[in-house]
Amino acid sequence: MKTESPERIHILIADDHFTVLEGLAAIIARQPDMQVTGQAGDGEEALALWKTTQPDICLLDLRMPKLDGVTVTESIRALDHSARVIVLTTYDTDNDILRAIRAGAKAYLLKDSRREDLLDCIRRVYRGETFITPTLVEKLASGLSVEPLTGRELDVLTLLASGLSNKEIGTRLCITETTVKSHLRAIFSKLNVLSRTEAVTAANKRGLIQI
Known part of the structure; x- marks a missing residue:
């Protein structure tokens, strides 16, 4: 009896470091329930690819040439408020986290996270959940407790x-x-x-x- 193939999560990846981009694409491509629909090396390319491919998940680096991850997230969410964006970055300052969340990112993950955590994050965001590690939640709460500078x-x-x-x-x-x-x-x-x-x-x- 023929079994149905699992529903695939279509993912757009954007990172200005080719090695990181290639590595992420390889990891995701090995998952039976995921498919890479586009790879971008800067923010402008990421936004253009999102418009043409309409992926289920957009996996964005925070700091990229031309347009940064926050700007891309804001632009995507302006076009589709239900769009699901995951920020994957090396930066863990409370201001960076807060900017990404305010822009509409559904998850914030560091690049040194385990592969299993990345894949779990993608699946959870696809199901409509949000994903921020407890350590980053604590850092974000700490930042929110500080009176903002003018x-x-x-x-x-x-x-x-x-x-x-x-x-x-x-x-x-x-x-x-x-x-x-x-x-x-x-x-x-x-x-x-x-x-x-x-x-x-x-x-x-x-x-x-x-x-």
């Missing part, structure tokens, strides 16, 4: 990380040195730090700035 405070922090003095920051932003100091006090309080170096380190760990 746009101007982020500007000051970014220039601070570049090594500029208070006077130089003020000149760059067209504000007084006293105002810069006021912003720094607010930044220190929100990040629960005592020094400029600690502020930059804490902000980098949370994904607020990149150094």
